Amino acid sequence: MISHFPLRKFISPEFVFGVGARKLIARYVKNLSARKVLLITDPGVIATGWATEAAAELEAKGISCITFERVTANPRDFEVMDGAHIFKEAQCDMLVAVGGGSPMDCAKGIGIVASNGKHIADYEGIDRILFSCPPLLCIPTTAGSSADVSQFAIINATDQRKKIAIVSKTLVPDAALIDPETLTTLSPELTAHTGMDALVHAVEAYVSTAGSPITDMFALESIRLIGANLRAAALNPSDIELRCRTMLASLDAGLAFSNAGLGAVHAMAHSMGGLLDLPHGECNAILLSGVIDFNFDTVPLRYRNIADAFGIDTKHLSDASVRQRLIDAVLRLNADLGIPERLSTVGVCADDIRSLAANALKDACMATNPRIPAAHEIENLYDRLL
Amino acid sequence: MTDSSDRELRHDELRDGIAGLGEHSIRKSYYPELQQRIAELERYRVLFDQSSDMILLLAVPSGHILECNESACRDLGYSRDSLAALTIFSLMPPSAAEHAVRLFAEAQESVLKKETFVTTFATAGSGNLPIELSLKTVELDQSLFAVADARNIEERVQAENALRASEERYRTLFEDSRDAIYMSLPNGDFIDINQAGIELLGYGSKNEIMQLNMERDIYADPTARRQAIQRLMNDGYLKDHEVQLRRNNGDYIDVLLTSNAMHDEQGCIVGYRGIMHDITGRKKLEQQLLHAQKMEAIGRLTAGIAHDFNNILTAILGYATILELKMTGEGPMKQYVRNIVASSERAATLIKRLLSFSRQRPLFRTSLDANSIVRATGELIAEIIGEDIALEILPAAQPIIINADKSQVEQMLMNLVMNARDAMPQGGILRLKCEPYLLGDDFIQQHGYGKPGEYALLSVSDTGTGMDREVLRKLFEPFFTTKEVGKGTGLGLSIVYGIMKQHDGFINVESSPGAGSTFRLYLPAFRLDDDPATRQASPE
Numbered sequence: 064m065i066s067h068f069p070l071r072k073f074i075s076p077e078f079v080f081g082v083g084a085r086k087l088i089a090r091y092v093k094n095l096s097a098r099k100v101l102l103i104t105d106p107g108v109i110a111t112g113w114a115t116e117a118a119a120e121l122e123a124k125g126i127s128c129i130t131f132e133r134v135t136a137n138p139r140d141f142e143v144m145d146g147a148h149i150f151k152e153a154q155c156d157m158l159v160a161v162g163g164g165s166p167m168d169c170a171k172g173i174g175i176v177a178s179n180g181k182h183i184a185d186y187e188g189i190d191r192i193l194f195s196c197p198p199l200l201c202i203p204t205t206a207g208s209s210a211d212v213s214q215f216a217i218i219n220a221t222d223q224r225k226k227i228a229i230v231s232k233t234l235v236p237d238a239a240l241i242d243p244e245t246l247t248t249l250s251p252e253l254t255a256h257t258g259m260d261a262l263v264h265a266v267e268a269y270v271s272t273a274g275s276p277i278t279d280m281f282a283l284e285s286i287r288l289i290g291a292n293l294r295a296a297a298l299n300p301s302d303i304e305l306r307c308r309t310m311l312a313s314l315d316a317g318l319a320f321s322n323a324g325l326g327a328v329h330a331m332a333h334s335m336g337g338l339l340d341l342p343h344g345e346c347n348a349i350l351l352s353g354v355i356d357f358n359f360d361t362v363p364l365r366y367r368n369i370a371d372a373f374g375i376d377t378k379h380l381s382d383a384s385v386r387q388r389l390i391d392a393v394l395r396l397n398a399d400l401g402i403p404e405r406l407s408t409v410g411v412c413a414d415d416i417r418s419l420a421a422n423a424l425k426d427a428c429m430a431t432n433p434r435i436p437a438a439h440e441i442e443n444l445y446d447r448l449l
Numbered sequence: 450m451t452d453s454s455d456r457e458l459r460h461d462e463l464r465d466g467i468a469g470l471g472e473h474s475i476r477k478s479y480y481p482e483l484q485q486r487i488a489e490l491e492r493y494r495v496l497f498d499q500s501s502d503m504i505l506l507l508a509v510p511s512g513h514i515l516e517c518n519e520s521a522c523r524d525l526g527y528s529r530d531s532l533a534a535l536t537i538f539s540l541m542p543p544s545a546a547e548h549a550v551r552l553f554a555e556a557q558e559s560v561l562k563k564e565t566f567v568t569t570f571a572t573a574g575s576g577n578l579p580i581e582l583s584l585k586t587v588e589l590d591q592s593l594f595a596v597a598d599a600r601n602i603e604e605r606v607q608a609e610n611a612l613r614a615s616e617e618r619y620r621t622l623f624e625d626s627r628d629a630i631y632m633s634l635p636n637g638d639f640i641d642i643n644q645a646g647i648e649l650l651g652y653g654s655k656n657e658i659m660q661l662n663m664e665r666d667i668y669a670d671p672t673a674r675r676q677a678i679q680r681l682m683n684d685g686y687l688k689d690h691e692v693q694l695r696r697n698n699g700d701y702i703d704v705l706l707t708s709n710a711m712h713d714e715q716g717c718i719v720g721y722r723g724i725m726h727d728i729t730g731r732k733k734l735e736q737q738l739l740h741a742q743k744m745e746a747i748g749r750l751t752a753g754i755a756h757d758f759n760n761i762l763t764a765i766l767g768y769a770t771i772l773e774l775k776m777t778g779e780g781p782m783k784q785y786v787r788n789i790v791a792s793s794e795r796a797a798t799l800i801k802r803l804l805s806f807s808r809q810r811p812l813f814r815t816s817l818d819a820n821s822i823v824r825a826t827g828e829l830i831a832e833i834i835g836e837d838i839a840l841e842i843l844p845a846a847q848p849i850i851i852n853a854d855k856s857q858v859e860q861m862l863m864n865l866v867m868n869a870r871d872a873m874p875q876g877g878i879l880r881l882k883c884e885p886y887l888l889g890d891d892f893i894q895q896h897g898y899g900k901p902g903e904y905a906l907l908s909v910s911d912t913g914t915g916m917d918r919e920v921l922r923k924l925f926e927p928f929f930t931t932k933e934v935g936k937g938t939g940l941g942l943s944i945v946y947g948i949m950k951q952h953d954g955f956i957n958v959e960s961s962p963g964a965g966s967t968f969r970l971y972l973p974a975f976r977l978d979d980d981p982a983t984r985q986a987s988p989e
Contacts, residue, residue, distance in 0.1 A: 072469035074476050178482075189466035195477045214469070232469050233477045272460075273468035325469035430463030435456065 071275035097157030143172035164208025171216035206259025209317025211239035225337035255400035256344030266321035275284035278323035288312035324431035526573035651697035733897030819905035820844035837876030872913030
């Protein structure tokens with residue numbers, strides 16, 4: 064690297080952070096001149112009542128609203144196409160996503176197809192979207208995916224059995240209403256998975272080759288907040304103060320990784336989600352320690368800063384010690400959150416490794432990993448964590 | 450190593466892409482798309498404005514003009530803004546506006562519909578533009594609107610008006626012509642005929658004539674039509690072709706026919722059109738003139754011969770008389786001489802008659818009552834007509850004074866009465882009548898001669914054999930007779946004709962075979978308040 068200040072861009076959506084932010088939904092819809100909203104959510108969020116509350120709020124303000132809830136975890140391409148069809152048929156002119164990563168990514172997919180017309184899989188890759196999507200307002204109900212601030216949409220291409228990454232600055236939503244109160248209905252398990260997802264976002268953004276001093280700031284702050292609060296938040300779901308901290312951690316991580324990109328953990332987790340339809344956050348959590356180990360020597364100073372932020376006193380420690388302490392801390396956090404240590408526990412077989420590695424190598428996230436792995440190195444990584 | 454540096458290059462590119470440093474990376478913006486859409490709208494706007502039709506977008510049911518194209522502004526003479534302040538109804542005449550209001554009201558309740566009708570739009574310059582207006586309701590954003598497409602049909606209307614005026618002109622030419630103009634099918638059925646034609650043929654209405662066939666009902670001689678068509682085919686037209694037609698009342702009229710054929714696109718004859726010029730009156734006059742000239746010629750000839758003959762007869766009679774006186778005693782010779790004298794006297798009487806026909810004998814006129822002549826003649830003839838003939842003498846109720854030669858008028862009546870008697874060998878009724886008659890224009894028009902005024906009408910009617918047209922035509926010619934050789938001289942009616950001419954009167958006859966005959970003598974009468982002396986003094 065010739066300069067410590069390479070060309071970097073930073074884009075963030077307009078967002079309102081704080082308890083009660085979600086209640087501004089009608090104001091935002093009206094300010095964006097929308098007349099008919101397609102509200103994208105999923106059955107889990109419906110169960111918590113947040114989606115119903117949002118729809119009711121819109122109706123109360125005289126805005127007609129259609130709820131689309133046929134969205135699964137790891138949203139499918141056909142779900143996107145169905146939603147886009149409904150959007151067109153019902154002559155909707157705005158998308159509101161209420162939920163975690165799945166409804167938000169699905170909403171982005173629907174927007175892409177609604178504006179650009181072709182099949183969602185045709186937009187895989189970077190900067191492939193010609194026309195901006197309809198206005199998109201996100202109300203996240205998890206503290207992890209950060210799809211509400213990110214330029215990514217990850218869609219499960221069912222016929223290819225892989226997750227495709229659609230990357231474009233135009234996918235950054237028009238506005239996000241980030242309300243920590245929505246986290247109070249989040250289960251300890253989902254709190255754990257999404258919290259670890261946020262941590263991986265922050266770590267990978269910090270060591271990404273596309274990072275910048277701005278994204279570093281958000282990444283380290285996110286790591287610090289998660290290290291200090293995630294355990295407690297998982298144990299005390301209704302503690303609004305803790306929920307605010309983890310929500311802020313997720314937001315920071317999102318701002319970091321949306322602009323800096325990710326790395327090998329996400330590449331490998333996407334591959335697992337596509338092939339085996341495994342929970343994204345859990346995969347990330349299991350893979351993180353292995354990837355730290357693999358990358359550490361390429362950017363030891365970066366990992367030392369991560370360890371510091373994570374609450375490890377690295378003064379006077381050798382790089383090797385820092386590496387070990389950091390890996391141990393991650394494993395210990397996983398264990399405390401009830402996340403399994405081995406991939407086999409979540410259903411990965413030795414036979415899957417070859418194709419998992421092949422897909423992971425092709426994943427866009429791999430491009431910003433500090434150390435570019437060969438296929439066999441990825442296979443080794445999966446193998447060691449099996 | 451090349452492989453790995455390639456890979457690094459690809460990774461660098463991907464990294465820059467994710468960092469948002471790609472050529473096309475920009476945060477979400479609708480502006481590029483907006484510009485593209487604006488360009489599209491501009492193209493539509495051009496389409497909209499360049500349409501030569503006036504196109505308006507209207508609110509339903511208020512009819513307010515929401516949008517309009519340039520053609521609307523141009524043709525109506527309004528700016529876009531001032532047009533947008535109006536309703537479409539305010540541009541239309543009241544009846545059309547009511548119709549449109551009703552359409553809009555219906556459109557709100559039922560299916561979308563399209564309706565096209567012709568009306569006018571008021572222009573800013575307070576003119577009226579004829580238009581063909583199509584109204585169609587459309588739904589936009591769940592609201593109902595109407596699109597009005599108004600086509601300027603000013604030129605079309607002008608052309609139609611010009612055509613109508615032209616048709617009107619030709620229709621007038623057709624209807625107002627004093628000559629009969631008609632069109633007929635090849636078979637002779639009428640297609641059309643003008644008022645003059647209806648009158649010429651003596652019908653009350655066009656409808657009556659439209660039921661007729663020219664060949665069957667109109668031509669006096671059906672073959673004449675076929676001959677006329679043949680001639681038309683040969684020459685390509687018919688010009689002043691003389692034909693005789695039959696009127697509704699059975700009268701015959703003579704017309705000059707100018708005609709040509711009507712063809713369809715394939716050149717087949719689909720009918721004929723013609724102009725008929727009535728020459729009946731003219732023909733009558735011509736015939737009258739011809740007759741008068743003939744009579745005049747015969748009269749002069751007869752007069753010349755009669756004078757010479759009279760001189761010769763005077764010599765024969767004189768010497769025969771002397772011879773008779775010189776012969777003494779009776780004997781066959783004396784009888785021969787007496788026969789010569791008698792024959793000569795008969796010849797002299799004949800000559801007198803001839804001279805009378807040729808008007809060479811002066812009249813001894815006196816003022817007398819025509820009734821008295823009729824009475825006197827009636828008494829005279831009562832004895833000479835057979836018992837199987839009933840005699841009716843019908844004098845007028847009042848005296849009718851005429852200025853005439855009494856003996857000549859009696860002579861005329863005697864001639865006519867004798868003819869009447871001869872026409873009734875099986876018996877019948879002989880009527881001798883005298884009546885006043887006012888001769889007017891209708892008489893002149895009907896007969897082709899005459900002079901307006903008051904007349905004594907003396908008529909001699911019989912119920913006898915009557916005469917055909919051929920006989921009637923030659924009736925007054927000298928030496929024409931229908932009687933056996935030796936029975937008549939053929940001079941009787943010629944003398945009557947001559948006497949009437951000398952009295953400035955007229956004679957005509959009405960007769961047909963089996964229906965008897967009526968001779969009418971019209972002698973100029975003095976009006977009762979006229980001074981006969983004045984009348985006599987006036988130059989004849």
